[in-house]
Amino acid sequence: xxxxxxxxxxxxxxxxxxxxxxxxxxxxxxxxxxxxxxxxxxxxxxxxxxxxxxxxxxxxxxxxxxxxxxxxxxxxxxxxxxxxxxxxxxxxxxxxxxxxxxxxxxxxxxxxxxxxxxxxxxxxxxxxxxxxxxxxxxxxxxxxxxxxxxxxxxxxxxxxxxxxxxxxxxxxxxxxxxxxxxxxxxxxxxxxxxxxxxxxxxxxxxxxxxxxxxxxxxxxxxxxxxxxxxxxxxxxxxxxxxxxxxxxxxxxxxxxxxxxxxxxxxxxxxxxxxxxxxxxxxxxxxxx
Numbered sequence: 001x002x003x004x005x006x007x008x009x010x011x012x013x014x015x016x017x018x019x020x021x022x023x024x025x026x027x028x029x030x031x032x033x034x035x036x037x038x039x040x041x042x043x044x045x046x047x048x049x050x051x052x053x054x055x056x057x058x059x060x061x062x063x064x065x066x067x068x069x070x071x072x073x074x075x076x077x078x079x080x081x082x083x084x085x086x087x088x089x090x091x092x093x094x095x096x097x098x099x100x101x102x103x104x105x106x107x108x109x110x111x112x113x114x115x116x117x118x119x120x121x122x123x124x125x126x127x128x129x130x131x132x133x134x135x136x137x138x139x140x141x142x143x144x145x146x147x148x149x150x151x152x153x154x155x156x157x158x159x160x161x162x163x164x165x166x167x168x169x170x171x172x173x174x175x176x177x178x179x180x181x182x183x184x185x186x187x188x189x190x191x192x193x194x195x196x197x198x199x200x201x202x203x204x205x206x207x208x209x210x211x212x213x214x215x216x217x218x219x220x221x222x223x224x225x226x227x228x229x230x231x232x233x234x235x236x237x238x239x240x241x242x243x244x245x246x247x248x249x250x251x252x253x254x255x256x257x258x259x260x261x262x263x264x265x266x267x268x269x270x271x272x273x274x275x276x277x278x279x280x281x282x283x284x285x286x287x288x
Contacts, residue, residue: 071125109225
């Protein structure tokens with residue numbers, strides 16, 4: 001069973017992810033795994049884990065945990081501040097109890113859904129930042145509307161397609177984690193049938209003529225497997241092909257009351273079509 005069938009239950013190695021998914025001994029292993037993964041990827045029989053080799057100029061090595069990457073980033077910001085408080089060094093500022101827009105984009109559409117959570121930044125430096133900390137502070141989604149946002153070659157002004165968000169909670173499942181929290185299903189449909197599964201990703205046939213499910217986003221013409229499969233024919237709808245490098249999914253979340261100081265925001269994505277959990281972290285300053 002893949003993680004989305006029980007939101008939040010799957011364990012994670014790190015609440016902020018692992019850069020590249022794992023640490024291999026050869027950069028080419030990042031494309032589709034060790035051994036004969038690269039050759040099988042080339043002949044269309046292996047799933048692309050990352051699809052590319054890690055950049056030779058990354059300041060931290062692939063395979064590094066997300067919390068270590070974040071700690072490196074914070075230390076670099078402190079040094080660049082040169083004696084000034086780095087707390088205000090480009091952190092977004094949120095008011096406790098306020099509603100905030102958050103957005104993300106994806107390279108490969110594995111379906112499933114996501115949640116935003118918080119953990120105090122000080123726990124990053126004392127070594128106690130873990131999944132339990134984030135699960136103690138999930139952010140609630142506001143309202144029942146989310147947006148598919150994109151820009152096109154014809155205009156730099158973002159266009160938004162509102163859609164009715166599908167929320168999952170204890171009320172309509174056998175129970176999510178954290179208990180009492182809410183998750184949101186991805187609003188961008190993948191392709192119908194095998195074309196929207198891992199099995200389908202290995203093919204190069206000209207399919208993906210229909211979305212996996214319908215909503216306001218698919219009715220506007222957008223569905224597909226995402227940017228990672230940009231060069232493969234038939235992996236995205238014609239409308240999505242035009243905006244693959246310039247789209248995001250937007251939600252409104254509520255910042256919990258009673259919080260103050262620097263916090264790490266963790267975005268967690270539980271996949272439906274693959275046995276993967278994706279996580280990503282950033283830092284915000286919350287004011288009372």
